[in-house]
Amino acid sequence: MLRGVIIFFILLMYICRLEAQTHPVEVVHFDWYENLTQQKNDTTYIVNFWATWCVPCVEELPYFEKINELYKHQKVKVILVSLDALKRKESVLQPFINMKKIASTVLLLNEPDYNSWIDKVNSSWQGSLPATVIFNHQKKQYVFIENSVTFDILNQHIHKQ
Amino acid sequence: MKTLLISLTILSAFVWSSFAPATTSGYSINDEARDFKLKNVDGNFVSLADYKDAKGIIVVFTCNHCPFSVAYEDRIIALHKTYAAKGFPVVAINPNDPISYPSDSYENMQIRAKEKKFPFAYLIDETQDIAKTYGALKTPHVFILRKSGSKYIVSYIGAIDDNSDDEDAVKTKYAENALNDILAGREIGQATTKAIGCGVKWKK
Numbered sequence: 001m002l003r004g005v006i007i008f009f010i011l012l013m014y015i016c017r018l019e020a021q022t023h024p025v026e027v028v029h030f031d032w033y034e035n036l037t038q039q040k041n042d043t044t045y046i047v048n049f050w051a052t053w054c055v056p057c058v059e060e061l062p063y064f065e066k067i068n069e070l071y072k073h074q075k076v077k078v079i080l081v082s083l084d085a086l087k088r089k090e091s092v093l094q095p096f097i098n099m100k101k102i103a104s105t106v107l108l109l110n111e112p113d114y115n116s117w118i119d120k121v122n123s124s125w126q127g128s129l130p131a132t133v134i135f136n137h138q139k140k141q142y143v144f145i146e147n148s149v150t151f152d153i154l155n156q157h158i159h160k161q
Numbered sequence: 162m163k164t165l166l167i168s169l170t171i172l173s174a175f176v177w178s179s180f181a182p183a184t185t186s187g188y189s190i191n192d193e194a195r196d197f198k199l200k201n202v203d204g205n206f207v208s209l210a211d212y213k214d215a216k217g218i219i220v221v222f223t224c225n226h227c228p229f230s231v232a233y234e235d236r237i238i239a240l241h242k243t244y245a246a247k248g249f250p251v252v253a254i255n256p257n258d259p260i261s262y263p264s265d266s267y268e269n270m271q272i273r274a275k276e277k278k279f280p281f282a283y284l285i286d287e288t289q290d291i292a293k294t295y296g297a298l299k300t301p302h303v304f305i306l307r308k309s310g311s312k313y314i315v316s317y318i319g320a321i322d323d324n325s326d327d328e329d330a331v332k333t334k335y336a337e338n339a340l341n342d343i344l345a346g347r348e349i350g351q352a353t354t355k356a357i358g359c360g361v362k363w364k365k
Contacts, residue, residue: 053228054359083357085326113323115335115354126298128360 025094027086027108030117036079042138043075044158049109049121049131051083052096056148057130061100063151067158068104076158078104083129086110122146134158187296190352194220194306194313197291199254199284200267202274207252207282209306209313216248217343218313219336220304221321222297224255225273226264227359230300232325234277237301240321241281244340249305251281256292257300261362292361299358303336307343316343319354 036045048064050057061080068078080102084093089108097106111117118125122144125131134143134157143157188194196209209218221237223230241251259266267285274283286292295304296318305317317339322331335354342349 051357056360087326112326112330113332114325114356115320115323118355118357125355127355127357128299129357 023097023102023106025082025089025097025106025108027089027110028081030109030111030120032107033081033109033117033121037135040137041075042136043077044134044136044139044141046076046078046154046158047081047133047135048079049081049083049129049133051129052088052092053084054129060130060148060150061102063149063154064104065102066151067154071158080104080106082106082108084108085112187294187298188304188315188318190315190318192315194304194315195291195294196313197284197286199286199291202267202271202279202283207284209252212250212252214248215250215308217305217307217316219244219249219251219340220295220306221251221253222256222292222295222300222302222304222361223253224257224262224265224300224359225269226257226262227300229325229356229358233301233321236321236328238277238280240336243337245281247340247344249340249343253279253281253283254286254291254297255283255300256286256289256297257362258289258364260364265362289361289364297361299356299360301358305336305339305343317349317352320356325356 033047036047039045046064046067048057048060050061052058064078064080067076082093086108093106093108114127118127121131121133124144125146128146130148132143132145132149132154134145134154135141139161141157141160145153194209198206198208201207212218219240223233223237225231237251237253245251255265255270257265259269263269270283270285273279291297297304301321303317303319303321304315306313307316308314317336319335321334321336323333323335324331335351338351339349
């Protein structure tokens with residue numbers, strides 16, 4: 001009986017661990033973004049620059065999650081690019097993703113010399129967060145938003161022809 | 162007819178101003194910066210004109226709550242210690258609405274300034290007019306002003322250095338390089354830089 005209980009708890013712990021590690025955050029550099037923006041396909045990419053310490057960023061995450069869920073079988077890709085410090089990846093970012101059960105792809109952009117790449121995303125970007133880029137090569141669409149967004153704003157851009 | 166025209170003009174000016182975003186303007190390099198009179202954590206009011214012997218001022222928009230500001234506190238203190246002696250003291254200004262962020266209240270500024278023994282003035286921009294006029298969008302956001310006669314000329318706008326996460330990994334000290342260029346009488350190599358920071362919390 002006791003053995004059964006112990007095995008049950010070990011299994012439970014193992015399942016919880018699996019659950020917690022469903023979405024490990026991958027660390028990328030700016031060349032990742034450059035490669036992504038050079039994709040010549042018909043997918044709409046929604047790239048949101050955010051951080052766990054940015055309150056308006058955290059507030060709008062549910063809209064990105066909703067888009068991600070709604071369009072998961074269509075050519076729409078949501079990518080949440082965290083600008084959290086690399087040293088806080090395991091202690092802050094990963095627990096946050098697990099706790100909020102974020103299903104969208106989350107990457108950590110490890111490029112602390114912001115000045116070297118902000119202008120390459122968009123020269124009008126002053127450096128505040130959140131900031132969102134929406135692009136679709138085939139539709140020749142490129143949108144840059146240095147502000148909070150809503151579900152409707154994101155959805156309208158996805159449907160724009 | 163004339164009255165109608167005047168009222169239309171007034172109306173359109175009103176409509177225009179209510180739609181014009183408050184944060185897109187702000188200073189560019191070589192603009193003349195306006196002076197201000199803002200309350201310091203010690204209760205006294207501070208103006209640029211108070212720094213009579215200074216060659217310029219390092220204005221740093223910063224605050225209590227933002228992790229970037231906190232990460233840069235010691236570097237801002239070091240900047241003041243090095244450059245105040247050379248004629249460029251730091252004047253820190255908190256532009257945030259304390260209703261959005263209670264930790265950025267005047268009382269909490271006093272506590273933080275005491276804890277960290279800030280050797281520079283730490284002012285509250287209650288109306289947010291100075292942040293808007295300067296074009297401060299985030300914290301920390303540095304504006305280096307060079308004194309020319311009685312005028313303050315904006316000479317550098319941007320980041321302190323190229324690594325907020327890790328001071329030991331800093332390769333380029335943008336603000337210090339600009340100050341060294343000014344002190345040497347050289348043209349500033351890099352007069353503007355960009356950085357991620359916490360957006361200024363504007364009053365709603």
